[in-house]
Each structure stands twice: as structure tokens, then as C-alpha cells.
Amino acid sequence: MKKLAKKKLQRLPLIQDFDDIQARIKADRLLAARLQEEERETFIVKERAKFLYDTIAAQRRFLAQQRAAAIRSRTP
Template sequence: MDEELAMRLHEEEKVALERMQRDRAAQEEASNAALTAKFDDVQARMDADALLAARLQEEEREQFSIDEQARFLVETIAERKRFFATQRAEQIRNKPPTKTQIRNKMITFLKNMGRFTYNQLKNKSLEEIQKLYEREQKWINDFVPIDSEVVKDSRKEDDAEKEELRAYLDIITGDDEAVNVESLATKYLIVD
């Protein structure tokens, strides 16, 4: 009986093992089928997206008709012309002036600010005109109006110097002698 029981158990285990293998194979097949279905779904979406992108690009190309493309090209060319014209103008501005331009500027300055006429200046050389120009510039730069702060400050300094000289005279002479202060108000060169 033990042998029969052992055989039955062996048969039942064998049947159970086969059933488990079939179940496992069915599960693998089901999961493979699910993965294949997902892959097919993703692939279908990618294909649909690619078709949509191609259709949108085609519509976009159709939007730019020949006239619009020509207008866009003309605008691009005009923009490049403006850019290069700006660069050329900047290069011209950055060039140093020629001798003739410098001479003309100095002549214009001397006519307007100085007391010269064109006939007086037209036969002079660049060096002569430059000397006249520098002399006029110096004269204009050195000019100080009468009521300016510089003149007032220099008057104050002169008064302060006179007071200081009077103080020195008082110290030197003392109170014993009377000194004529007005004669010392004029400045003379004193050498020790």
C-alpha cells in the first residue's frame, strides 16, 4: 500500500507541477501580449504624432506663399543694407580729419571768433593759420570777465597782502616812528 500511496502522491505532484508550469507559461504569455499591446499603442501614437508634425509643417510652408517669401527676403536685404551703411558711417566718423579739413575748421574759427576775413587767410599756409589759431585760442582762454570770481579773489588777496605788509611794518618799526604806508602800497622789487 505504501507503494501505491507513494505512486499516487508522485502522480499528484507531477500533475500539480505540470499545472504550475502551464499557469506560469500562460502568465508569461499574457504579460508578453500586454507588453506587445502597449508597444503597439506607443508605436501608433508615435506614428500619429509624426503624421501630425508633417501635416503642420506642410501647412506652415503653405502659409508662406511666394509673395510672403519675397517680402521676407526684401526685408532681410533692406535690414542688411542698413546694418552695413551704419558700419560704413561709423568707419568714416572714426577716421582722423585731413589737413584740409583741419585748415578749414581753423579758418572758420578765425573768421567767426577772430578779427580776420577770408581774403586775409586764404593765401596763408597751414602752419601760419595754426599759429594764428593758437594765439586766438590762448587769448580767449586767458580772458577773465571783470565781475568774475577770479578777479574778486585776486582783489581780496591784494587787500590781504596789504594788510600783512602793514602788520610787518608795525612789527619792524614799532610805535616809535611813523611810516608812510601809502608809499609801500605800491609793489617794488626788494632785494636783500
């Protein structure tokens, strides 16, 4: 009985270290997930901005073409 209690006392620091390591792993996993989400969000914002810029540029080109066609089709 004393041997069993002694073995448990010897294993206690190992168990505590294991628990600490598991807690750190979980915290690191949560941090990594949060950072990845922030990175995805930043990418999405940049992607949206580029899409908006491209859309506005295409609209400007289209309107310029329409104006040029209207000017060319006028009678002198």
C-alpha cells in the first residue's frame, strides 16, 4: 500500500506536466485558428476591394466607349 502511494507521488509531477502541456497545445491551437481567421478576413477584404476596383474600371471603360460611339454617330 505504501509502495502504491509512493508511486503515485512520483508520478504526480509527470501528470501535472502532461496536463500543462495539453493545456498549452489547446491554447496554441486556438491561437492558430484565430490568426488564420484574421488572415482569411484580411484576404477577403483585399479581394473585395480589388473586385470593386475592377468593376468600377470596367464601368468607366464601357461608358467611355458609349460616349465615343455617340460622338461618332452624330450628324455633322
